[in-house]
Amino acid sequence: MSGERDPFGEVPPPDPLRLVVADDNPVVRAGLTALLSGREDLEVVAEAADGRKAYEATLAHLPDVVLLDVRMPGVDGLTALPHLVPLTAVLMLTYSGESDIVHEALRRGANGYLVHGEFTPDELVTAVRDARRGRPHLTPTAAGRLLAQLRAGGTGDSASGAASGRRWLNAGPTSTENLSQLQPDMAQSVSGRSTYGLSAREAEIMELIASGMSNQQIAATCFISEKTVKNHINRIFAKLHSTSRSEATAKWLGTRRGPARDGGDRW
Structure with missing residues (x-):
């Protein structure tokens, strides 16, 4: 065989x-x-x-x-x-x-x-x-x-x-x-992955960061201001013990394959 x-x-x-x-x-x-x-x-x-x-x-x-x-x-x-x-x-x-x-x-x-x-x-x-x-x-x-x-x-x-x-x-x-299927419960959508204590909204924004969106795109998608996006990102970085989008994305996705496309720049 x-x-x-x-x-x-x-x-x-x-x-x-x-x-x-x-x-x-x-x-x-x-x-x-x-x-x-x-x-x-x-x-x-x-x-x-x-x-x-x-x-x-x-x-x-x-x-x-x-x-x-x-x-x-x-x-x-x-x-x-x-x-x-x-x-x-x-x-x-x-x-x-x-x-x-x-x-x-x-x-x-x-x-x-x-x-x-x-x-x-x-x-x-x-x-x-x-x-x-x-x-x-x-x-x-x-x-x-x-x-x-x-x-x-x-x-x-x-x-x-x-x-x-x-x-x-x-x-x-x-x-x-x-x-009732589309209730905003990110805990279900990231089941099997550690959420690092992120709230549902923070997890949603982290998903968008990981997809490569800019702050402006995230603000438009979530119907919030860019200042609110930045506040969320500050809290996300603190909870993920990260200092850049690429580092946060690597931790969120559970991989260290290399830098994200933003080159590690901060928001």
Whole structure:
């Protein structure tokens, strides 16, 4: 048996999941691209600053998932959404958590609705992977808006909205479980790794540091100021007994393979 050829030894790895990131804020786009492209099974094939460019990029690159902001100049996300849904899975990724916007996005075929600041990097990656499988995800604000509409019931438009919400919740085999799946609990997302006493928010920011994001990108992704990011980093460095981003990243990832790409500079 030892001399026999392994029939599975040359099986190529699966193709990466291909993404288009659509957001009018270039810092948010860059941050999301850096975060997602750092995963072996994900590839950002294009960025777009509005709905029209998102549609054009989808036609050109045929991605598996589009991450789509709501409020963009020109063609906004809700306007582009019905044109994107026949082509690929669409995951709303936005700061807009208003009830009517959440409901309309889901009614028009979005595979999920994530509000910035309510998910960790690992939870975003899980939602992206599940979007391709047809498993929807909602962050707490979107889930709350949808549940409120379901409870309202009533007649006329509200009854139609409730029926639409029930259809969306029943779209996937485990969709109702996902209403609470994206709670910001970094302790779960880094299970098996020492958290060094970091809080959930500090662990989230450390994950972003390890992905190569700058302070400006982290601030945009987490919807906080750069000064707040620096305060978090000071506490992270103290808890990890580190003096540079590269040293902190090495400890966080449990490796000493070499310096991170920032060359060891402090923040």
